[in-house]
Amino acid sequence: MSTNAIISLPDQSTARIPKDNFITRENGLLSWLLTGDHKRIAILYLISITFFFFIGGALAGLIRLELLTPQTDLMATDTYNKVFTMHGIIMIFFFLVPSVPATLGNFFIPMMIGAKDLALPKINLLSWYLYMAGGILAVYTMASGGVDTGWTFTTPLSTHYVNTNVLTTGLAVFVAGFSSILTGLNFIVTIHKMRAPGMTWFRLPLFIWAHYAASILMVLATPVVAIAIVLVALERTFGIGVFDPIKGGDPLLFQHLFWFYSHPAVYIMILPGMGVISEVISTFSRKRIFGYTAVAFSSVAIAVFGFFVWAHHMFIMGISNYAVLVFSLLTMLVAVPSAIKIFNWTFTLYKGSITFETPMIYAFGFLGLFTIGGMTGVFLGASGTDIHLTETYFIVAHFHFVMVGGMLMAFLSGIHFWWPKITGRMYPEKISQFAAVVTFIGFNLTFFPQFILGVLGMPRRYASYPPEFQVLNVFSTAGATILGVGYLLPVLYLIWSLKYGAIAGNNPWQATGLEWQTQSPPLTENFAVMPIMDHEAYDYEWLEQQQQAHKESEATHAG
């Protein structure tokens, strides 16, 4: 048995959706709710995170609407506090953290390494239920009065001074955290133990490396925020004193514990996105990723460095000057592996046969926006500029450039890239290219003015601002409207494509990954026969030879 056996590239025009696939194998609601199949769980996740994304998005819309005018006129300041807090909590814990890993990662990690499923299918399903429990609790909290501490639960505000639903929100985040831990644990175990014969570490697609690095962060960092939330809950209910200065506790300890997770968490969010970009850029340049090993190790380096920079969120909070110096330096270090990735992707494009399908347009969006987001991160990592810029809109703009401009672009890129594999049908190309461009324009119009607002000194987290900032805020709100259209379009045409999209065939992009060498949508067990990997990742020469051989054998059979 060799890879020849699994290569089957039927003519796209005559391709049919295979009768037996993971969607049609079993029917009924229960077959989905009790499934162990990583692909079905990925789809459950996809539906639920889209739901939470639009809740978070609606809250973002309210924020931008309030900031259209300098006065607080749309909602009371208390309400505004709750709106931005819930926007942050829902977007971070219920969209960004699980977005790529729980959907695309869940679906494609086993397929890319040639496994039938994740190592722990029941744990995988459990993680979705935990996620849903957390998410529903968060939405319930919002409906029953919300919370206004900011998504950071800063002590002593959260423990002593607010009377909103800190406990239920904390519980929601705690539960969702365990979902994230279980996902990460499952990925690490799967990547270690479930690889197909011949799938050595350096033949793994970079998507896998990125997820491996992100999973390390999930497994090691998330328990720390879990215990920090437990402490906040106990401090709030019983007054145990750990964060209470009156009893000798230190509110800064909470900040340390919280950012020990929440800084690596931004790498949990961005690394899987980077994995998507590696796949997309390689496929649409028809080239092996330049410097494969460097890109692979840069993911691990980001994960490792990511653990030692958390205090750069606390430069103005009273940590010692020496700590500021050290953490400032360490923060600069993270820029190195990030830059390695950007440069290697760019070198991959060089002399590639580039085509501009939708995933590639999103990937280009990612490259530009993530670079800006990353570079402004260096500004903020430098303690001098940080003291001026922290707690202003510059932070908001930086974070959204990395997370929305980076992660969300990567997510949409990946969704479009793998949509044919997941559903067996193509998305409509023209309108989706249009949506990608709309997203890019809307994004820049929304968040670029916020950099300027930040430098000018507009503070974050206020419902009102001095009138001289209004022009830029109007730009930002207008951009948010365009961005909203850009996000709504894919939902519409992707749902449309489920019924009316063109049949995709097994490998519409002629890509090399193992996931493309099986039918679309895949079988429940992914591969009809166990694949054996006998070539490097992104080996486009290998693919051409296979296709050539396939054509010749068909010609012989026909003759």
Add this chain to the structure above:
Amino acid sequence: MPDNPVTSQGASGAAKHAGSADNADILHAGHPPYLRHHFNSTEQQADTANFAMWLFLLTEVMFFGGLFTAYLIYRNWYYPAFVAGSHQLNVVWGTTNTFVLILSSFTMAMGVWCAETRRRKGLVLCLTLTFILGLCFLGIKTIEYREKIEMHHVPGFHYSLQSFLDPASNPEVFKEYHDQPLALDMARHTEIYFSLYFLMTGMHALHMIIGIGILAFMIFRARSGAYTAGHVTFVENFGLYWHFVDIVWIYLFALLYLISRHQ
């Protein structure tokens, strides 16, 4: 059937699965029933579960790590308060509990050995002993907690500074340690010590309770021979968990009970 050589599993197994998904007999043909379908071999399945358990314990280390960090910082800041607080703990009960737990780890290890060597009765006995020792530990812990409640040493609930401002008011402890009265400011910080005491031992006790629950389930299953037919992964992994909880206690015992023993 013996552990099947798995080389044949990959290709033929997958082909079989693709064939008729609803026929359990065909699906299980050629491999033991406990082999999940997405694994190629029982070795791979056991390896995977084992690796996952170690990773889970790593997350547990990080979880307790947050508490240990808090302990480290506050102990450095408020050393006299921590010493005075630890003098209020009952070292005899603490030591007894340490031995109870170490003994339970031994019975658990014997249980794993019994499962591996397919001794059903031995396994049930060992698990039952572990179960009883676990309950003993929790019983002793309850006695200790009760003492703290009686002394008003539970943070947040009418916490009393009397034992620290006036050590002689508690003659038993005073006789042993001859503690000097603490200044009011430092005496207040004993509340942090007891917060950490209750948090850390409470979190540990929670892990014990979960472990005892799983033990009860395992005893029930072991009686019908579930773990003595070659599939011992669950027992082995639970053993790892139990030893981990045991090790956490050993750290807690040293850090909470024995702070100033060298003086």
